[in-house]
Amino acid sequence: MGIKERKLKHKEDLKQSILDAAKKLFIKEGYEATSIRKIAAEIEFSPTTIYLYYKDKAAISHALHQEGFKLLASQFTILNYIENPFERLKAMGRVYMQFALENNDFYELMFNREEPLVCVEDHWEEGEQAFSLLVMSVRACQQAGYFTQFDAEAFSMFIWSTMHGLCTLKIKGHLEHVTRNKMILQNVPDVFTHTFETFIATLEKLR
Amino acid sequence: MGIKERKLKHKEDLKQSILDAAKKLFIKEGYEATSIRKIAAEIEFSPTTIYLYYKDKAAISHALHQEGFKLLASQFTILNYIENPFERLKAMGRVYMQFALENNDFYELMFNREEPLVCVEDHWEEGEQAFSLLVMSVRACQQAGYFTQFDAEAFSMFIWSTMHGLCTLKIKGHLEHVTRNKMILQNVPDVFTHTFETFIATLEKLR
DNA sequence: TTGGAAAATTAACAGTGTTAAGTATATTTG
DNA sequence: CAAATATACTTAACACTGTTAATTTTCCAA
Numbered sequence: 001m002g003i004k005e006r007k008l009k010h011k012e013d014l015k016q017s018i019l020d021a022a023k024k025l026f027i028k029e030g031y032e033a034t035s036i037r038k039i040a041a042e043i044e045f046s047p048t049t050i051y052l053y054y055k056d057k058a059a060i061s062h063a064l065h066q067e068g069f070k071l072l073a074s075q076f077t078i079l080n081y082i083e084n085p086f087e088r089l090k091a092m093g094r095v096y097m098q099f100a101l102e103n104n105d106f107y108e109l110m111f112n113r114e115e116p117l118v119c120v121e122d123h124w125e126e127g128e129q130a131f132s133l134l135v136m137s138v139r140a141c142q143q144a145g146y147f148t149q150f151d152a153e154a155f156s157m158f159i160w161s162t163m164h165g166l167c168t169l170k171i172k173g174h175l176e177h178v179t180r181n182k183m184i185l186q187n188v189p190d191v192f193t194h195t196f197e198t199f200i201a202t203l204e205k206l207r
Numbered sequence: 208m209g210i211k212e213r214k215l216k217h218k219e220d221l222k223q224s225i226l227d228a229a230k231k232l233f234i235k236e237g238y239e240a241t242s243i244r245k246i247a248a249e250i251e252f253s254p255t256t257i258y259l260y261y262k263d264k265a266a267i268s269h270a271l272h273q274e275g276f277k278l279l280a281s282q283f284t285i286l287n288y289i290e291n292p293f294e295r296l297k298a299m300g301r302v303y304m305q306f307a308l309e310n311n312d313f314y315e316l317m318f319n320r321e322e323p324l325v326c327v328e329d330h331w332e333e334g335e336q337a338f339s340l341l342v343m344s345v346r347a348c349q350q351a352g353y354f355t356q357f358d359a360e361a362f363s364m365f366i367w368s369t370m371h372g373l374c375t376l377k378i379k380g381h382l383e384h385v386t387r388n389k390m391i392l393q394n395v396p397d398v399f400t401h402t403f404e405t406f407i408a409t410l411e412k413l414r
Numbered sequence: 415t416t417g418g419a420a421a422a423t424t425a426a427c428a429g430t431g432t433t434a435a436g437t438a439t440a441t442t443t444g
Numbered sequence: 445c446a447a448a449t450a451t452a453c454t455t456a457a458c459a460c461t462g463t464t465a466a467t468t469t470t471c472c473a474a
Contacts, residue, residue, distance in 0.1 A: 010339075035460085035462080036461080036462060036463085037460085037461080037462090043424075045423090046422065046423050046424080047423095047461085047462090047463090048422075048423065048424085048464085049422055049423080051462095051463075051464085052421070052422075056462080057462065057463090084254065092439080111375075111376075111379070111381065112319060112375070112379065114379065117379075117380065117384075118402075120253075123388055124381075124384045124385070124388065125388075127384060127385060128383065128385055128388055131385050135391075141461065149408075150405060150408070150409075151392075151405075152399055153386075153391045153392050154392060154395070154402060154405045155383075155405060157382070157386075157392070157398065157401075157402045157404050157405070158369070158373075158402050158405045158409070160326065160372070160376070161369050161372035161373035161376060161402060161406075162368050162369040162372055163372065164366070164372035164375065164376060165367070165368035165369055165370065165372025165373065165375065166365075166368040166372065167282075168319070168372065168375060169318075169367070169368060169371060172318070172321065172324075173321075173324065174318065174331075174334065175364070175450075177324075177331045177334060177335075178331070178334060178335055178338050178364075179360075179364075181330055181331065181335055184342075184360045185358075185360050185361060185364070188361070191364065194361055194364075195361060195364045195365050195368060197363035198357060198358075198361045198362060198364070198365045198367050199356070199368075201356075202365070202409060202413060205412065205413060206409060207411060232447090242429080242430065242431080243430080243431065243432085244429085244430080244431090252453075253453065253454050253455080254431090254432090254454095255432085255433085255453075255454065255455085256452080256453060256454080258431095258432075258433085259452075259453075263431075263432075264431065264432090
């Protein structure tokens with residue numbers, strides 16, 4: 001059965017190659033520019049070969065989407081080294097922001113596109129796992145006297161909303177658009193960070 | 208010069224017809240499905256005629272985007288009837304949420320798409336105007352003793368982030384996804400509204 | 415060596431935005 | 445009034461997109 005395994009291995013390899021090529025194109029040129037034909041050209045196969053390994057483009061989007069969550073999860077690992085719960089929550093926000101800024105195509109795919117989610121039907125494990133981490137941090141904060149009058153999950157949802165909104169506005173350029181032309185917050189060097197700090201300041205008062 | 212004016216009128220009419228057709232398709236079938244060819248078929252002209260009235264598809268997107276802001280602004284008018292500043296701010300949030308829910312294609316175009324903004328270069332008047340309304344509401348709240356330790360504009364940005372994030376998560380189905388499968392907030396009939404109320408509760412504590 | 419399965423390809427369909435070139439239809443001018 | 449010109453619109457085409465059916469190539473086992 002050695003040969004059969006090798007074939008299977010090869011099949012897995014090609015599937016991975018496709019994903020790698022897609023990832024490369026995706027990071028360099030964004031989602032729109034990542035076409036099946038370009039991926040095929042990258043790995044030097046015909047476009048239709050892709051369909052032997054992925055059902056359709058949404059399946060590739062979903063795979064990329066999962067790569068994104070892996071990356072985010074790896075960035076979150078440093079949070080384990082932060083003892084103070086509120087400091088950890090703050091750090092979590094900062095990591096989330098940095099991830100969104102540095103990988104805005106991934107961020108877009110993970111949270112603002114519908115394509116990858118049509119694959120997942122109704123069991124979005126990656127997202128749920130990341131959310132759990134937030135809820136755990138919030139619970140730890142509650143142990144330390146923060147947000148005690150709130151339900152941990154509802155409060156987590158509120159935090160996620162704020163962070164997601166802020167990152168999305170930043171990525172789409174709306175933060176800069178509004179501040180620059182309305183001659184608002186001109187003295188603030190970075191509206192993105194400044195808004196985050198305003199948010200943190202409100203949270204700090206809730207203990 | 209009567210004839211020349213009539214011709215100009217006709218030209219404006221056709222431009223409006225194109226926009227109306229685009230709007231109709233857009234509302235019924237969403238952004239992706241609103242193609243130049245379908246718009247052309249709707250008004251019974253050839254696709255290339257569209258280009259005599261709009262530079263490209265982004266220009267049509269921008270026109271639709273402006274229609275969206277007009278609609279939102281009209282929804283905001285009822286706020287004038289609310290005296291209490293904090294009540295007005297809450298109502299503003301609710302109107303924003305309702306607008307996002309009922310016109311999610313418009314919302315997408317107004318805040319999550321880049322196409323319409325390439326037209327606007329760096330003077331996004333509609334967005335800036337809506338933001339001013341928020342800042343004014345926040346200032347009124349400050350007069351009433353709320354958020355006094357914050358900068359009105361920075362605080363407004365925080366509020367917008369939260370509302371935008373919440374609406375975006377809702378529209379993309381992420382709220383439901385997370386709560387349903389994590390067996391979280393199951394007792395809450397509407398997570399969207401519930402998260403908003405959690406947000407309002409935090410704001411209420413900042414006076 | 416040959417038969418058959420698996421893997422990859424070619425060709426095609428139906429669609430997209432967009433442009434250049436051509437054709438009617440008015441309007442202005444000689 | 446007829447010819448020249450400007451305006452409005454269309455046809456045909458280009459270069460793409462995702463996706464499928466039919467076909468060819470490759471490779472392993474009998």
